[in-house]
Amino acid sequence: MSKANKVPSAPEIISKKAAAQKIMAVAGEIHEDIVKKHRKPEMVFPIRSLQNVKYDVKRGHFEILGKTATRTLSYNTVKTFAQSMRLLATTKNDLLDKDDIAGKREVYYNSKSWGECRFDEQPESDTLLDDIEAMLAINREQLGYIPEERGGDVTGPLVVIDQDPGNGKDIRIDCTKLGTGAWSIPSRVEHLRFEAGKARFILAIETASLFQRLVHHRYYEKAHCILISMSGVPTRACRRFIRRLADDQKLPVLAFTDGDPYGYCNIYRTLKVGSGQAAHINRFFCVPQAHYLGVTPQDIADYELEDATHPLEEADVKRAKDALKNDPFIQHHKEWQDALNHMLKLGVRVEQQAFAKHGLNFVLDTYLPDKLKKNKFLP
Amino acid sequence: MAKRNGSGPATAESMASKQRDISVSEFFLKNRHLLGFDSPRRALLTAVKEAVDNSLDACEEGGILPEIAVELEQTAETRFRVTITDNGPGIVKNQIPKIFAKLLYGSKFHRLRMSRGQQGIGISAAGMYGQLTTGAATRILSRIKGAHTAHSMAVQIDTRQNKPAILSDTEQDWLPMFQPVNAEGQPEGEPVVSRHGTSVSIEMEAAYQRGRQSVDEFVKQCAIVNPHLSLHYRMTLLTKAESGKQKAEKGAAEVSTSAITPPPSTISVSYIRAIKLMPKIPDEILPHPHGVELGMLMQMLKDTESRTVRSALSSDFSRVSAQTALDICERAGIEPKTNPTRIAHQQSEALYKAIQGTKLMRPPTDCLSPIGEAQILAGLQKELKADFFTAVTREPAVYRGNPFQIEIGLAYARPQENEGLGNEEPVRVMRFANRVPLLYQGGACAMTKAVVGVNWKSYGLAQPKDALPLGPVVMLVHMASVWVPFTSESKDAIAGYGEIIDELTLGLQECGRRLSVFLHKRHHELEAARKRSYIEMYIPHLALGLKDILKLSDKEEDKVVTDLKRMLEKTHLDV
Numbered sequence: 001m002s003k004a005n006k007v008p009s010a011p012e013i014i015s016k017k018a019a020a021q022k023i024m025a026v027a028g029e030i031h032e033d034i035v036k037k038h039r040k041p042e043m044v045f046p047i048r049s050l051q052n053v054k055y056d057v058k059r060g061h062f063e064i065l066g067k068t069a070t071r072t073l074s075y076n077t078v079k080t081f082a083q084s085m086r087l088l089a090t091t092k093n094d095l096l097d098k099d100d101i102a103g104k105r106e107v108y109y110n111s112k113s114w115g116e117c118r119f120d121e122q123p124e125s126d127t128l129l130d131d132i133e134a135m136l137a138i139n140r141e142q143l144g145y146i147p148e149e150r151g152g153d154v155t156g157p158l159v160v161i162d163q164d165p166g167n168g169k170d171i172r173i174d175c176t177k178l179g180t181g182a183w184s185i186p187s188r189v190e191h192l193r194f195e196a197g198k199a200r201f202i203l204a205i206e207t208a209s210l211f212q213r214l215v216h217h218r219y220y221e222k223a224h225c226i227l228i229s230m231s232g233v234p235t236r237a238c239r240r241f242i243r244r245l246a247d248d249q250k251l252p253v254l255a256f257t258d259g260d261p262y263g264y265c266n267i268y269r270t271l272k273v274g275s276g277q278a279a280h281i282n283r284f285f286c287v288p289q290a291h292y293l294g295v296t297p298q299d300i301a302d303y304e305l306e307d308a309t310h311p312l313e314e315a316d317v318k319r320a321k322d323a324l325k326n327d328p329f330i331q332h333h334k335e336w337q338d339a340l341n342h343m344l345k346l347g348v349r350v351e352q353q354a355f356a357k358h359g360l361n362f363v364l365d366t367y368l369p370d371k372l373k374k375n376k377f378l379p
Numbered sequence: 380m381a382k383r384n385g386s387g388p389a390t391a392e393s394m395a396s397k398q399r400d401i402s403v404s405e406f407f408l409k410n411r412h413l414l415g416f417d418s419p420r421r422a423l424l425t426a427v428k429e430a431v432d433n434s435l436d437a438c439e440e441g442g443i444l445p446e447i448a449v450e451l452e453q454t455a456e457t458r459f460r461v462t463i464t465d466n467g468p469g470i471v472k473n474q475i476p477k478i479f480a481k482l483l484y485g486s487k488f489h490r491l492r493m494s495r496g497q498q499g500i501g502i503s504a505a506g507m508y509g510q511l512t513t514g515a516a517t518r519i520l521s522r523i524k525g526a527h528t529a530h531s532m533a534v535q536i537d538t539r540q541n542k543p544a545i546l547s548d549t550e551q552d553w554l555p556m557f558q559p560v561n562a563e564g565q566p567e568g569e570p571v572v573s574r575h576g577t578s579v580s581i582e583m584e585a586a587y588q589r590g591r592q593s594v595d596e597f598v599k600q601c602a603i604v605n606p607h608l609s610l611h612y613r614m615t616l617l618t619k620a621e622s623g624k625q626k627a628e629k630g631a632a633e634v635s636t637s638a639i640t641p642p643p644s645t646i647s648v649s650y651i652r653a654i655k656l657m658p659k660i661p662d663e664i665l666p667h668p669h670g671v672e673l674g675m676l677m678q679m680l681k682d683t684e685s686r687t688v689r690s691a692l693s694s695d696f697s698r699v700s701a702q703t704a705l706d707i708c709e710r711a712g713i714e715p716k717t718n719p720t721r722i723a724h725q726q727s728e729a730l731y732k733a734i735q736g737t738k739l740m741r742p743p744t745d746c747l748s749p750i751g752e753a754q755i756l757a758g759l760q761k762e763l764k765a766d767f768f769t770a771v772t773r774e775p776a777v778y779r780g781n782p783f784q785i786e787i788g789l790a791y792a793r794p795q796e797n798e799g800l801g802n803e804e805p806v807r808v809m810r811f812a813n814r815v816p817l818l819y820q821g822g823a824c825a826m827t828k829a830v831v832g833v834n835w836k837s838y839g840l841a842q843p844k845d846a847l848p849l850g851p852v853v854m855l856v857h858m859a860s861v862w863v864p865f866t867s868e869s870k871d872a873i874a875g876y877g878e879i880i881d882e883l884t885l886g887l888q889e890c891g892r893r894l895s896v897f898l899h900k901r902h903h904e905l906e907a908a909r910k911r912s913y914i915e916m917y918i919p920h921l922a923l924g925l926k927d928i929l930k931l932s933d934k935e936e937d938k939v940v941t942d943l944k945r946m947l948e949k950t951h952l953d954v
Contacts, residue, residue: 040888040950073921073943075910075951082917086922092928117920157829302403 015140021094021137023088030085040073043084045135050276055328060272060288062328064279080128082117087128103146104129132275139281141188143238144161151185151208151237153208155215156226157198158245163191182215182229191243196239196249200224202242204290206232206257206267210352210363219364223372226251234271236278239285242278246289252375253287257369259295260312260320260349263342265327268292273329291377295350297342303367307359309348320344333379402924407482407504414501415819415869416508419457420592423585424818425869426461426508427451429501429596430579431601433816435466435608436495438575441468444607446557446571449598451614458513459585462506463720464555466573469523472530479506479517479579480534480543488860493661493747493861495815504864505581507536512584518544520553521577529553537862547861553578558568564647571609587616592797592818595646595842599762600816601706602650604750604857609652616644642705645892653757658814659748664861665697668707668734669741669781670878675726677733680719688730689715698740707733744775744782747859750814755788755855761946763853764797765790766901769893770855771886779876787886789894797851806852810873812863817871825875826856838891839898854890856883910951917941 014022030041046052047067057353073081091109102110107129108122108185119125134138141147154160158175160183175183191361203225203299205211214220215262220227226245230238246253255271257263272290274282300306312320320340343349357364371377384934407414414427427449448464482503491757506517522529528861531553533546549722555576561567591596671679685691692704699707708715711733715728722730750758755770770788777783794801810817810826821827829849835848842848864874873879921940925931931939 024928027925031925031929031939033930034939034946038942038946040946073947075914075947077920078914078917078947082920085921085928087924089924089927114920116916211417 007073015137016096016099016144019136019143020092020135022138023092025087025097027085027134041081042058042073043071043348044080045069045071045131045137046137046280047280048130048134048277050328052278053276053282053328055273055332057332061184061286062274062276062279062282064282072215074117079117083111083114083119083124083128084132085116086111086114087125087132089133101144101146107145113114126357130186131318133278136157137280139236139284146187147235147237149235151187151189151241152229152231153182153184153211153229154226154241155182157196157224158226161193161195162186176220180215182211182227185228185237185241189237189244192244193242193246194245194248196245196251199226199249199251200245202226202228202251202253203293204228204230204242204253204255204271205352206230206255206263207352210256213360214364217364219368222364223368230271233267236281236285239271239274239287240292242289242290243285246287253290254293255290255297256293256352258349258351258369259299259343260342260351261316261323261343263295264336265290265319265323265330269323269327276338281327291379293354293371293377294311296378297339297346298352299346299361300346303355303358305350305354305357306331306348306352309346312343312347313337316349317344335378339378389466396531404670407507411504413868414504416504419584419586420588421819422505422508422512422583423451423459423461423587424592424594424597425501426505426581426583426585427463428597428815429505430461430463431598433502434463434467435601435605435814437467438465439660441656444609444652444655444657445605446555446573446609448557448611448612449594451594453587453615453617454582455583455587458582459587459887460580460582462575462580464557464578466555466557466576469526469575469577470519470521470530471523474546475519475521475530475532476534476543476545479503479519479815480536482507482536482541482617489844493813493859495813501534502579505583505942506534509539509581509583510535510924513582515582518580519577520551520579522553522555522575524575524652526575541896554680557609559609559611559649559651560647564645592834597816597818598648598650600811600818603758603762603809603855604685604755604811604814604816606653606754606761607643607655607657608650610650610850612650614646618644619948650762653761656754658754660742660839661748661861662746664743664782665695667698667777667780668692668696668737668739670742670862671696673731673733676720676731676872677724680722680727683719685719687716688713688719691719697742702738703739707737710736722864741777742780742782744777744784746773746861747782747784749784749786749821749859750857751918752786755786755857759788759790759853763790764791765792767791767855767894767897769890769897771889773882776878777865781860781864782883783858783860783863783879785882785886786859787883787890788853788857789890790855791894791897792851792852792853794851797853800851800853801848802851803849805847806850806854808847808854808856811855811857812865812870812873813859814857815870817873819869820866820871824872824875825879826858826883828875829865829880829887830854830856832880833884833891835891838895840894852894854887856887858883860862876900907951911948914947914951915944918947 033041045068046064047069052065052067053062054065071077094100104126105122106120108125111119111125129140129145155175155178158177160173160231161164161175163169163260164171171182205227208229208231211227214227228242242253245251255268257267271287275285278285300309320343324337355367411417416422418666431447431449434447435445444467446466450462452460454460480503509515509517514531518536519532520529528550531549531551535544535546537544542618555573555578557571558566559568598610600612602608649944679695680691683691685694689704689708692707693699693701705715711729713730749772752770752772756768759768768790773785775782775784792800800807808821808822808827808830810824817824831845831847840848858873864876865873866874918940921943922936925939926936
């Protein structure tokens with residue numbers, strides 16, 4: 001692993017005024033179409049799916065392709081169109097102009113005052129929010145929308161320098177002095193600064209329970225690493241945090257997940273190169289310097305875990321086959337194709353906790369040191 | 380060993396002593412179900428039906444726009460007095476007893492002409508039923524044009540001899556009078572007074588019940604199918620207290636204590652004529668040879684005034700020319716000059732076969748008087764609230780030598796404004812034969828079978844397998860014929876001759892096609908309206924969003940709304 005990854009620039013910080021102007025530009029065009037050009041207004045969005053991304057090897061993440069979808073005003077789209085306009089109006093007038101924030105669920109409830117234009121279910125407003133984000137090419141955090149989910153937990157030899165939301169003064173958080181707890185990654189991480197002189201790498205862990213075990217035994221002191229609990233697929237904030245920390249401190253990143261197609265193709269892949277859904281902003285929310293530590297299909301034999309596995313479920317098999325067929329990242333890496341095929345052949349999956357078979361602390365006494373010593377990771 | 384009673388085996392002589400004539404009246408007494416008097420409820424309807432049929436036939440023959448009053452009055456718990464009054468030409472005094480108190484007397488049985496009644500059994504049977512169940516006489520008032528007074532008579536049937544017995548016979552100053560009522564059943568407008576007319580009143584054991592087979596329904600259907608008729612219907616039930624009193628008189632111990640006396644249960648409706656055009660009076664025709672059975676043929680040969688078989692054939696039948704008659708005789712191997720009364724049984728059979736084997740022109744069809752499409756529409760529109768009406772009068776056709784004509788009317792009603800109609804309900808089929816509503820035995824009737832047999836799904840109605848289609852639809856099915864082939868003497872259901880089913884089917888299909896066009900158009904309009912209201916619901920929100928973002932003025936906002944509406948309606952609503 002190399003500490004000298006290329007550092008892409010931080011996401012372009014767009015001022016609230018500029019974002020508001022962008023919304024006005026979109027609305028202005030629509031207005032002009034209607035009253036001046038007398039044609040049906042359109043909204044153009046980049047298509048948000050794996051079909052519309054390529055794996056940019058040089059930059060190390062999913063880059064969006066040019067495919068766009070056009071939503072023309074019609075009987076079928078009039079409701080969505082109306083909702084889009086009202087949501088844009090709310091975004092501009094209530095969030096950007098007033099420097100306020102809102103959660104996704106608040107957006108949903110806020111629409112209840114819109115009469116028949118209201119969102120009936122939250123997935124409707126979530127989708128529309130994603131549409132607007134893609135259309136404006138501004139990530140929703142910058143529009144004032146905050147994620148509801150937790151960003152992830154951090155411990156280890158790291159000092160995070162945050163600001164007091166009240167007076168803007170620096171607050172130093174020493175992540176070794178949090179006792180048995182951990183520091184929670186906030187939803188916005190652009191303003192954070194780091195001091196991590198003693199750390200040699202970052203270890204991103206899927207499950208909270210394994211994270212707890214490593215914290216409990218102060219594994220980070222032995223291994224000189226920063227531990228991050230992702231709790232499943234890492235959130236945008238979590239990815240951005242790891243990326244900023246890794247870039248800033250020039251630290252390699254290792255991922256430790258369950259050995260199953262979800263751990264490989266969803267958790268790890270998203271951490272490293274971003275998602276198909278949010279391809280338009282992947283370049284900020286990805287960690288190209290990440291490598292995969294385990295659990296790999298090979299580990300099952302190497303660590304005699306055969307009797308601690310579970311048969312692959314139908315959904316697992318489908319996920320693996322889909323990835324082999326459609327995922328540009330997997331298609332680029334022969335090693336990953338081999339690993340997935342290996343797993344399909346074995347027909348089993350293995351969890352991070354499976355090492356407990358050899359004793360509760362086998363994972364930190366034997367497995368992790370062993371893997372780090374071998375220094376051979378999946379890309 | 381068989382045990383024998385009395386004085387031993389019956390002898391031919393002892394048996395002969397028990398054999399005697401059975402009068403038709405006696406026969407009726409024992410077989411009254413054949414004529415539609417099998418239950419008290421049905422008897423009430425049959426009596427009304429026979430009297431109204433007669434009144435309408437009489438008015439139409441006399442060229443008078445009919446004005447009829449039907450009155451039902453409950454006189455005891457199981458008794459009704461049925462009074463039907465018309466403004467017909469009236470009946471001459473001598474005929475009154477025979478018409479009302481002698482079975483099988485009338486002007487209609489012997490001729491082939493389209494009319495409501497056929498056998499001359501109806502009204503006198505009603506009278507006899509009344510006599511049988513209550514002992515009361517049939518009371519008749521009749522005034523003919525130009526007379527100074529009306530005849531007032533009470534008659535009964537001597538059931539042994541099928542002869543009328545006159546109980547009273549006086550002259551009376553009476554004029555038929557008809558009081559129209561408004562929608563609330565209250566008298567409204569001047570009463571209609573006629574200088575001539577007949578009123579017949581029969582008291583009988585009967586039961587009144589509402590519903591599809593009620594007198595209420597009968598008079599309504601009469602009004603639909605006879606749009607030139609004004610009919611005033613009044614039905615009065617005894618109040619609870621009154622019938623209670625009756626009971627108390629019978630069972631002496633009972634004491635009536637009901638404190639509250641509910642108002643008498645009364646129905647009062649006027650069905651006012653929608654058109655003043657009289658139906659064409661149908662022509663009388665001679666029987667067509669192909670419609671004559673062997674027995675009837677033999678009877679006709681016996682009764683004929685002609686001297687030879689040949690002239691009997693050509694003058695007593697329709698569509699038989701002198702030459703054709705000759706051909707038939709040749710084919711039958713009969714000397715054309717034979718005296719028709721001498722034709723032996725064997726020869727008549729040969730003659731019958733020869734007639735059946737000879738090609739003949741179809742019988743004349745101008746003898747029929749259909750209701751007419753315009754009149755069917757007028758009748759339906761008068762009594763139903765519907766969004767769509769259509770009617771078809773088929774060309775005349777022939778079954779077994781009898782000309783007939785099928786007419787279909789169809790209304791797509793507004794369910795909420797018409798009782799008993801709904802999207803999930805079977806359609807209502809109103810059946811008519813020579814303008815007379817048929818209320819019983821719908822399932823056995825060729826008309827119902829024809830409706831079931833049509834594939835209504837292709838016309839936009841749901842239809843369970845082998846059943847009536849579903850929907851808020853009323854179908855009027857009419858058969859006009861010189862001889863309607865009923866399945867029984869109670870005249871409830873029409874027999875399913877192939878030619879009749881075919882004509883019914885074609886008429887129904889034509890109405891179905893028109894219904895389908897209407898439903899299609901309506902569906903399209905509903906869809907357009909739905910889309911319009913959907914678009915109009917969201918456009919203001921779109922405009923409001925733009926207004927909020929761009930700080931538009933109210934005027935600019937309105938312009939966005941108007942422009943967008945125009946734009947979307949143009950592409951989505953075909954306007």
